[in-house]
Amino acid sequence: MAKKGGKKDAATEAGRGATGRIVNYLVLFASIAVLGAWAWQGVYNLKPGEAAVILRFGAFDRIQLTEGLAFHLPPPLESHHVVNTGQERSESFGARQTRTTEGTPADAEEAEISRKIERDAIQTADNNIVNVSYELQYKVGDAYAFRFSMADPAAILHDATEAAMRSVVGKRTIDAVLSQDRSAIQSEAQEVLEGLLLSYVQEVGHESAFKVGRINLKGQAPDEVREAFADVVSAGQDEKRSSLEATGDAREIMQVAQSEAAELREQAAAFKRSKIIEAKGEATRFEALLVEYRLAPEVTRQRLYLETMEEILPGVEKMVVEPNTVNMLPMLPLGGQRSPVGGTR
């Protein structure tokens, strides 16, 4: 273009008369065309979510965020570079559990290393290994920093995220990673990552190239030891179960004891009551008898005695023996089921 302009310049000086005028117009027209075409270079269009970085003479001037048609001074005065800052992006780490079978002899070390790099196993502070998979959600932050401060922003973000996650997980125990501390790890890793990313754009004097939305972490015990970890869980359930069982037993024991206690109390109360009633009954009977007895002591006495004997003696084996034959007693059939309750006399 520059060469063309130069030629026409020379031509105008030489131009005279009709041909000169035509040449003049031609030059004018050509110049306007060139300027118009040039100006058209400054027109650009932004789609939703996009931002344009405007450079003036190669230096940062401003960031254009409003969508639609826009204009900047045509290049090389100004230039625009479009970056999509609205789009939600995500990147996954780990979760690739593909472990090749062991024992490939040829360059085994090489294969071993690449195999290890495939999965995301992190050593924890208590010298355990935990498999983690996590997902990073992010957006492009500062369009200028994203476009002009790093040669390979995606790779840097990827490795920085890994480094951040590793440094945070490495400070914790495996139990913390697997269960309790997950959200704390997520937010701490995010903090570390944001710090790292900010430090990389420090000298550019801009905001961080990435806006980290969140990190979702999922930890898992490695396959090799998963059984042992599962057993811990079932041991915990066993623990709960046996104490629950014992609690049930304890309840039963207490119920049985309470019923026994109640029974004992009732029995005692019954005993007391019956004793008293019995006593009252006997006393009443005796008193009644006494009244009768006092009226006719001798007869009553004799009657009572005989009645009793009548009652007893039918069931009793009787032996009537002369008093002077006492020495024959040892010959009595005292053995067998006979109890000597009856005694002598």
Next chain:
Amino acid sequence: MRFFSILLVLGATIVGLLWAAQYDYGPVVINQADEYRLVLRLGVPQPELIEPGIAMTKEFFGFELPVRIPFIRLPLIDEVLVFDKKIQYLNGAATEIEIAGNERIIVDYYALWKIESPLLFRRSFPGGTDQARNLIQRAVGAQVGDGIGNLTMSELLSRAEILETLNEKVTEELSSNGVRVIDVRINRTELPLPTEKATFEQMREQRRAISREKRAIGEREAREIRARADRDARELVAQARADGEVLRGEGDAEAAGIYAAAYGADIEFYSFVRSLEAYRKTLGENTTLVVSPDHEFFKFLDPSNAATPESPGTGAGI
């Protein structure tokens, strides 16, 4: 009209020149935000262009000027070299490193670096960025090995900032090459297979210990609960029994009072009646009674006694 034409043509010329400069042609040099430019005048380096914008200078063919004017590039004589100003990413190859305690660990790291001085960089690496990358890779790798070689495993795992001083060391080493290392960071560590196996074994043992402990705790709690329940139950029953004894005692006492009150009226008759009662209860089928025919009961078996009703029996003299 003529003036306007001249102005227009002049403007077009300027634009053309600038346009050409954008593609590193023409007499003006424009530096972009993410680039360095180095001008070599017949091989002699001119001042480096670090900052973006149109290159300005105060020098004009050896003369000092009072104002800054655009640097005039002489076509065909001046060569413009462009260098990347952006941070470069270097993915370190995963390497196995021996650390303290004869343990081995596989370390994967990355390094970020950038060109600090284009002239020094050009002198060191005529082959450009790829050539620089090789040297930086080697320098960083060596420093990583040295840096973590004397750390223990736990130190290595718990401290992310270990490598922070590494940047400075590597930068120092490479400063004469016009390169600055911004960050060296471990993004992965892995244990070699034998160590990993040992670690898994250790993990398994740890988990087993925890499982056993949990089960034992459950067992102990269960025993405690049962024992406590047993104790409570015994207490309860014993208390009930004691209460029962009190009641029984009361019953006995009260009954005794009643009996005493009733029987006290005639003690002799009471003992007679009570004795008869006792006989009734104690003498049963399995009793053999050895009785003398002289006994009171058989008194009337004797015909002499049966004849005359002289005197009745003298009471209960069994």
